[in-house]
Every structure is written in structure tokens, then in C-alpha cells.
Amino acid sequence: MRRELRILLDEGMGLKVYYELKRRGYHVQSIPVERR
Secondary structure, three states, X not given: OOOOOEEEEXXXXXXXXXXXXXXXXOEEEEOOOOOO
């Protein structure tokens, strides 16, 4: 059985990293940053 790699990015990672991982087919979620 093959398992899907799931990636959770914190707010320190740039959007370029997020979009590149998505483009390559990874399941990516990010932690939203609350601006005060």
C-alpha cells in the first residue's frame, strides 16, 4: 500500500515553496498567520 506524503508548512516558508510543492503534486497545507 502506498501512502501519500502530506506536508504542513509554517508561516516562515514562502509562498514560492508552497506553490512549487502543490505543482509537483504534494498535499500541502499552511498555517495561516494572524497579523495584528
